[in-house]
Amino acid sequence: MDDRTDRRGDVGDSTGSSPAGRIKVVHVVGRPGRSGRGDGGFAPMSSRQVLADLDPARFACHVVTAHPVQSAAEVRKLRPDVLHVHSGSAGQALPAALAAPGAARVLELHEPPQSSAPAAGRPGDALPYGRLLRTLVTRGRFRPFAHSGGVRDAAAAVLGIPRAAIPLLPVGVDVPAPDAASRARLRTSLGVAPNTRLVIGVQRSGEPDFAAFVGVAAKVLAVLGDAGPAVAFAVVGRPDGWLRAMIEEAGIGKRVRIVPPLTRPQDIFDAGDIFLSTGARQGFGSVVAEAMCAGLAVAGPARGGLSDVLEDGVTGRAVRPGDLDALAFAVRELVADDDLRAMLGYAARQHAQARLTRARMVEAYADLYTAAARGPVGTAR
Numbered sequence: 028m029d030d031r032t033d034r035r036g037d038v039g040d041s042t043g044s045s046p047a048g049r050i051k052v053v054h055v056v057g058r059p060g061r062s063g064r065g066d067g068g069f070a071p072m073s074s075r076q077v078l079a080d081l082d083p084a085r086f087a088c089h090v091v092t093a094h095p096v097q098s099a100a101e102v103r104k105l106r107p108d109v110l111h112v113h114s115g116s117a118g119q120a121l122p123a124a125l126a127a128p129g130a131a132r133v134l135e136l137h138e139p140p141q142s143s144a145p146a147a148g149r150p151g152d153a154l155p156y157g158r159l160l161r162t163l164v165t166r167g168r169f170r171p172f173a174h175s176g177g178v179r180d181a182a183a184a185v186l187g188i189p190r191a192a193i194p195l196l197p198v199g200v201d202v203p204a205p206d207a208a209s210r211a212r213l214r215t216s217l218g219v220a221p222n223t224r225l226v227i228g229v230q231r232s233g234e235p236d237f238a239a240f241v242g243v244a245a246k247v248l249a250v251l252g253d254a255g256p257a258v259a260f261a262v263v264g265r266p267d268g269w270l271r272a273m274i275e276e277a278g279i280g281k282r283v284r285i286v287p288p289l290t291r292p293q294d295i296f297d298a299g300d301i302f303l304s305t306g307a308r309q310g311f312g313s314v315v316a317e318a319m320c321a322g323l324a325v326a327g328p329a330r331g332g333l334s335d336v337l338e339d340g341v342t343g344r345a346v347r348p349g350d351l352d353a354l355a356f357a358v359r360e361l362v363a364d365d366d367l368r369a370m371l372g373y374a375a376r377q378h379a380q381a382r383l384t385r386a387r388m389v390e391a392y393a394d395l396y397t398a399a400a401r402g403p404v405g406t407a408r
Contacts (some may be wrong), residue, residue: 047271053110056112173194228263235306302319
């Protein structure tokens with residue numbers, strides 16, 4: 028998609044007019060590898076899933092990936108009903124908006140605009156990035172939305188708008204059926220006995236904070252020791268030497284496995300019993316949602332995206348951020364209490380299947396685009 032438009036589905040005639048009865052949605056994202064922010068120069072995975080799954084009878088979807096001037100030219104030709112930009116490539120937004128003055132506009136916030144005390148007492152003035160986002164919302168008439176309460180709250184403070192003005196849309200995950208054969212196969216390859224409780228972490232989207240993960244593992248193992256219940260830890264990620272050194276320095280090398288990235292990511296969730304979240308990311312906790320869909324009991328800090336999907340004592344254990352002792356206690360509790368672990372894992376799976384599926388995510392985006400397209404010209408309602 029280098030300097031080209033990626034067209035998904037029938038896009039109508041060459042003038043860019045919308046097919047009859049369909050809403051034309053154009054995603055504008057940065058040039059591959061050069062966006063300089065978190066979406067890596069292309070539509071994030073959730074957006075790509077949405078574009079692939081939206082009903083083609085209702086929506087005609089496009090992705091424009093180019094330099095700002097070139098992307099504006101593509102947008103002008105496409106004449107969208109809804110213009111969708113991402114915070115990670117916000118520099119593309121104003122040229123695109125000028126190229127489509129009649130389009131409704133939505134701004135997807137993936138991470139909060141990080142800011143120190145606002146300069147001159149004006150929200151968003153502390154950093155150029157904050158000022159840019161505030162310009163998009165207040166002058167460019169982009170409607171912001173987010174996927175986590177942490178991002179929404181931080182963005183509202185920086186942008187100087189009410190939290191209610193930033194709706195939350197779920198990020199959905201797939202819900203595969205548990206695979207007992209996969210569980211047995213991976214646990215055998217890791218040398219984990221069937222009766223050993225396996226606590227897992229996954230390196231993705233800010234997960235985990237390795238120092239915290241290793242610290243919690245060390246605290247859990249120091250208390251349980253060899254007396255049991257039997258417990259082991261595994262983290263999926265790059266087998267970097269510094270991580271191995273950290274584990275060995277903590278004296279827990281025999282009980283912690285580093286698993287290279289798996290061809291089938293679901294395998295680690297099948298193999299695990301408890302998911303330990305130690306990440307500090309403010310965005311939606313998609314990895315946590317995947318663990319919940321797999322029926323794992325989750326323990327983690329009550330902050331950021333995890334707070335949106337995990338209710339302490341109901342769908343998992345959420346502890347005060349930064350309190351590794353409390354997090355280690357929660358993990359030990361889940362290791363020792365089979366009934367509690369099963370109850371929280373079952374409730375987590377039920378919650379995730381009801382609210383955090385890919386189908387629910389696509390439905391929410393469809394509602395967002397439909398409401399935006401029905402709004403006044405040049406706004407995103």
